[in-house]
Amino acid sequence: MEENEELNEAHNDNQIDSQDTLTKVTGMYKDWFLDYASYVILERAVPAIEDGFKPVQRRIMHSLKELDDGRYNKVANVVGHTMQYHPHGDASIADAMVQIGQKDLLIDTQGNWGNILTGDRAAASRYIEARLSKFALEVIFSPKITEWQMSYDGRKKEPVNLPVKFPLLLAQGAEGIAVGLSTKILPHNFNELIDASVKHLKGQRFTIYPDFPTSGIIDVSNYNDGLRGGKIRVRAKISQMDKNTLVINEIPYGTNTSSLIDSILKANDKGKIKVKKIEDNTAAEVEILVHIPPGISPDKTIDALYAFTACESSISPLGCVIEDNKPLFIGVTEMLKRSTDNTVDLLKAELEIQLGELEEQWHFASLERIFIEKRIYRDIEEEETWEGVISAIDKGLKPHIEHLKRPVTEEDITRLTEIRIKRISKFDLDKAQQHLDNLEERIAETKHHLANLVEFAINYFKELKKKYGKGRERKSEIRIFDDIEATKVVIRNTKLYVNRDEGFVGTSLRRDEYVTDCSDIDDIIVFTKEGKMMVTKVDAKTFIGKNIIHVAVFKKKDSRTVYNMVYKDGRGGPSYIKRFTVTSVTRDKLYDLTTGKASSDILYFTANPNGEAEVITVLLRQAGSIKKLKWDLDFSDVLIKGRASKGNIVTKYTVKRIEFKEQGVSTLKPRKIWFDDVVRRLNVDGRGELLGEFKGDDLLLIVTQKGVVKTILPDLTTHFDEDMIVLEKWKPNKPLSAIHYDGEKDKYYVKRFLVENEQREEQFISDHPKSFLELISTDWRPVAEIEFVKPRGKEAKPNQTVDLENFISIKGIKALGNQLTTDKVRNINALEPLPYQEPKESSPEEMEVVDEEDVEPTKKDTKDSQQNGSSDQHTLF
DSSP states (O other): OHHHHHHHHHHHHHHHHHHHHOOOOOHHHHHHHHHHHHHHHIIISSBBBBSOOOOOHHHHHHHHHOOOOOSSSEHHHHHHTTTTTTSSHHHHHHHHHHHHHHSSSEEEESSSOOOOTTTBBBTTTTTTTTEEEEHHHHHHHHGGGGGEEEEOOOSSSSEOOOOOOOOOHHHHHHHEESSOOOOEOOOOOOHHHHHHHHHHHTOOOOOBBEEEEEEEEEOOTTOOOOOTTTEEEEEEEEEEEEEEEEEEEOOTTTTTTHHHHHHHHHHHHTTTSSSEEEOOOOOOOOOEEEOOTTTTHHHHHHHHHHHSSTTTTEEEOEEEEEETTEEEOOOHHHHHEEEHHHHHHHHHHHHHHHHHHHHHHHHHHHHHHHHHHHHHTGGTTTTSHHHHHHHHHHHHHGGGOOSSSSSOOOHHHHHHHHHOHHHHHTOOOHHHHHHHHHHHHHHHHHHHHHHTTHHHHHHHHHHHHHOOOOOOOOOSSSSSOOOOHHHHHHHOOOEEETTTTTTTSSSSSSSSSSEEEEOOEEEEEEEESSEEEEEEESSOEEEESSEEEEEEOOTOOSOEEEEEEEOOOOOOOOOEEEEOOOOHHHHHHHEESSSOOOOOOEEEEEETTTTOOOOEEEOOOOTTTOOOOOOEEEEGGGGGOOTTOEEEEEESSSSSEEEEEEOOOBOOOOEEEEETTTEEEEEESSOOOEEEEOTTTTTTEEEEEEEEEEEEOOOOTTOOOOTTTEEEEEETOOOEEEEETTTTTTEEEEEEEEOSSSOEEEEEEEOOOOOOEEEEEEOOOOOOEEOOOOTTTSSOOOEEEEHHHSSSOOOOOOOOEEOOOOEEEEEEEOOOOOOOOOOOOOOOOSSSSOOOOOOOOOOHHHHHHHTTTTTTTEEEE
16 A cells, blocks of 8 residues: 555656656657567568568578588488578578478478477577478579578678568468567468469459468368458367267367367366376377277267367468568458469469570580581681681671671670681581471470460469479368357366255255256356256356245257246235246346245146146135035146246136146147258257257167168267268168178178167177178168179170069068179169158157257156156145
């Protein structure tokens, strides 16, 4: 406090002094800071648009070219050579060179250059070697069209910009932080950049997206052409090896296996996910094995890895480059257009220089031929002075130079005098003419290229792709991501307790009644006997209200959980019955489920996770002339409405008690479930292909290309393998028909079988390495067509149609089946199935259609809720 007072007094004194004398520091601050900021922006952090290099990178490439003799150079030697041009320490040069080398495009490396997958650093620069790649030698250097400047100490010349004839900036990407601005240009695919350049030259529209060396899956829907405000999401590629093991084969850009594993371990320590063990088997390719404990859902764990670890991250690009010594903010499309146009200009400049050189060669070759063929060299024998020699040759040439394209200069004549006698004596007229003809052909070809410059540039790009594009296919898979709700995938690592009488709920009430497992990001819903309801965040201890009758984890937009309730409306008032759902509320707001009258009281309450409607018995107190003291009520006769509905009147008399009589069935309509192939997820929002209407015990049928069949609950969190070829609603009495090749017997077989084991995975073809599934059908009466191999010297056997239903009867799933044919098969095609009248399913009784949004599978909900103590238990008062 005393220090603050002293500071305030000093500040007040300064204010008083400043009124008398005001010292400006704008000159020094403005000049020095602006100079420093400009230097950092232009000379360190931001690449030039002309060649895509930062100064240190350009100087490294220039040094490598000066040292280039086809052999490897020690990186320490290259770094020392680069210091002639770069006025900074060797560490910054070595780091920049390693970054270029790890991109595997411009530098041919030897030794330990580090690993972008694991994050391992490169060895010291004295141990590793480098040389320019063939690609770099072809597209980066062209001294004749390079603009040069003096180095920082004036001893050497260095390029202002390298004549790069390729969109190198987009291929390598760039990242840098300067004073007041930054840049983040993401790397793009080599072949796609060439294709886009060709499209631009043809006047066609194009779109390019990032491609990362670490592979992974990317969502580019908000890329915004790489401009400020854009964003891409990157994910690791995670698959299920078995029910207790996940494998990560590709990682997001900007991470490595070490940082990824650390993030998983931290999430495990915080209780967000449950992991038993992690193995890192990464070498040339990524392989991280994540072992999960038994009973933990692999699909939910995959989602949790995306939600709580570095397995998913977002990258915000920012396209900033230097043009005319000023920062320029442009998108990747404009960058590629400018780079392609610049390449065309560079090619034109090279062709013009080449044309000039060829014409100069033709000119001197023509002069040389005239000089020797017409024996003009003999005219100088009598000359005694240099001027006389020049004049004699000039005089001798004049009758023969009408066809030349430019006048003969003294320099030309001087070159003629330097021809050796040995060359004159061995001069071959035919070879000289062939040389001239060859030069004329090359001149005509060069002029043709200049006249058709765009076509020449297109062929140039196509040749680059042909020579260097192999092995540079896209690594990152482009896909639209589904949004993962953290509350649905977080591991419930905390226990929730309730003190019903005093009205408290929380995670610290360990001496009170246990309710359910929850997580620290969950919401909970609480009901009291007075007819009050509240949704609140999980906390150590929260007061809701006395006489709590129900507590559960709250699911937002849950329209399948139906609450059945009978309540008394105020003191001595009538009783009402109502059914309602709670899909959205304001957190920590106390809602009244009755009409709000004092002394209202809940007489009966149940929470039903699948909309069950039970039967209850109402008993009245004996009073006056009441004749009917007992009767049954069926909740299925009551419509499901909102929580604010008043309900239907039960009786105006006093209720003695209400008894549960009979368990009811769900009154909700079966859920329609769709499969969205774009995000490869199930949904109930109408996106993608409709799989059918699912009741509580309905399952999905899945068949993979590996010959694996399984049935699963239609869980909206399920991840589907890339090799899935069948996904539909499972009908237990519907057979599967398969044509498969048995590697051991070297023959094709047909089998038909039923899937009998629920929620189990089974292989229905042999595990021989050469065995494979040729065709699978879920039609009732499938038909296939066989195309046969044509024998040598014979006519091909006509195609054969096979009715699979009559070909083989239904057998067990492990049966081999019947041999399809003894002839050699070229191809097998599925034809239109034979007509079949499918038996209709009996529709369940349903009272009301409820909007069903994002909900869990029925059977799983029921099981989880029973384990967590939130099933449709009956609360009687």
